[in-house]
Amino acid sequence: xxxxxxxxxxxxxxxxxxxxxxxxxxxxxxxxxxxxxxxxxxxxxxxxxxxxxxxxxxxxxxxxxxxxxxxxxxxxxxxxxxxxxxxxxxxxxxxxxxxxxxxxxxxxxxxxxxxxxxxxxxxxxxxxxxxxxxxxxxxxxxxxxxxxxxxxxxxxxxxxxxxxxxxxxxxxxxxxxxxxxxxxxxxxxxxxxxxxxxxxxxxxxxxxxxxxxxxxxxxxxxxxxxxxxxxxxxxxxxxxxxxxxxxxxxxxxxxxxxxxxxxxxxxxxxxxxxxxxxxxxxxxxxxxxxxxxxxxxxxxxxxxxxxxxxxxxxxxxxxxxxxxxxxxxxxxxx
Numbered sequence: 186x187x188x189x190x191x192x193x194x195x196x197x198x199x200x201x202x203x204x205x206x207x208x209x210x211x212x213x214x215x216x217x218x219x220x221x222x223x224x225x226x227x228x229x230x231x232x233x234x235x236x237x238x239x240x241x242x243x244x245x246x247x248x249x250x251x252x253x254x255x256x257x258x259x260x261x262x263x264x265x266x267x268x269x270x271x272x273x274x275x276x277x278x279x280x281x282x283x284x285x286x287x288x289x290x291x292x293x294x295x296x297x298x299x300x301x302x303x304x305x306x307x308x309x310x311x312x313x314x315x316x317x318x319x320x321x322x323x324x325x326x327x328x329x330x331x332x333x334x335x336x337x338x339x340x341x342x343x344x345x346x347x348x349x350x351x352x353x354x355x356x357x358x359x360x361x362x363x364x365x366x367x368x369x370x371x372x373x374x375x376x377x378x379x380x381x382x383x384x385x386x387x388x389x390x391x392x393x394x395x396x397x398x399x400x401x402x403x404x405x406x407x408x409x410x411x412x413x414x415x416x417x418x419x420x421x422x423x424x425x426x427x428x429x430x431x432x433x434x435x436x437x438x439x440x441x442x443x444x445x446x447x448x449x450x451x452x453x454x455x456x457x458x459x460x461x462x463x464x465x466x467x468x469x470x471x472x473x474x475x476x477x478x479x480x481x482x483x484x485x486x487x488x489x490x491x492x493x494x495x496x497x498x499x500x501x502x503x504x505x506x507x508x509x510x511x512x513x514x515x516x517x518x519x
Contacts, residue, residue, distance in 0.1 A: 226377075
């Protein structure tokens with residue numbers, strides 16, 4: 186599908202995704218021969234998804250070999266997995282923020298360090314052994330759907346990038362991952378947001394990238410930055426475009442305040458608890474990638490409360506210090 190935007194076209198390509206919620210959406214900017222022909226994000230790498238991308242490109246009058254540049258919003262496999270194949274087929278430049286660059290590039294040491302940190306968090310969160318085993322299978326599947334090593338050039342916050350006959354500005358929007366980047370049109374009307382804003386559910390914070398301390402604060406700051414940018418349209422990495430990005434950012438920020446209140450209620454009723462126990466009280470039994478995302482998000486909220494002296498953390502067990510706190514200082518006024 187191609188959509189005219191301010192005298193240019195955004196070619197919207199849907200790609201299948203069985204690992205995370207919702208199929209992926211990637212965006213082709215420019216037309217063959219008028220570029221640099223740029224793809225924003227690339228889905229998981231398997232034969233079916235390769236074929237879907239080829240079909241979507243063909244509908245826009247292009248092929249994989251025509252792609253000049255791939256701009257990645259972040260390292261997750263459902264956004265970066267096909268980048269290596271595209272680069273080998275076309276010689277395309279692949280770009281990503283430096284904080285996510287080693288993982289987006291398939292660096293084996295970076296993945297070992299990530300998995301080691303994940304295992305440390307599983308222990309800290311109090312995750313049961315059976316849940317860890319199921320989650321390891323999911324994480325191994327994600328790694329298998331990446332296309333090996335990729336040469337990735339860094340993107341810096343504020344950098345202007347020529348893409349499909351227009352200028353995009355890289356906007357560092359951490360929280361979901363440490364190096365998450367959005368790409369804003371020079372006139373500020375459009376923002377390619379990856380997983381910072383999603384139209385139907387809230388992006389995970391805390392489990393999605395365990396390398397990032399203070400993930401909730403970073404994410405709230407990113408939402409505030411989007412409100413200040415005030416784009417007219419956001420193009421997310423899953424599902425359909427968002428026609429009111431500022432309103433959506435405010436809804437998600439309000440959701441996180443409500444989630445913090447829910448965490449406090451759980452501790453008032455059942456505490457002291459580990460992050461896994463809080464997650465279970467909030468979300469019930471978890472499966473698949475949610476085994477990572479549930480306690481990760483609970484821990485992100487608990488860490489935010491701990492930083493403000495509202496809870497204490499004793500070896501991964503959280504207990505209330507203030508039963509009726511003022512949460513206004515913890516959340517931006519969007």
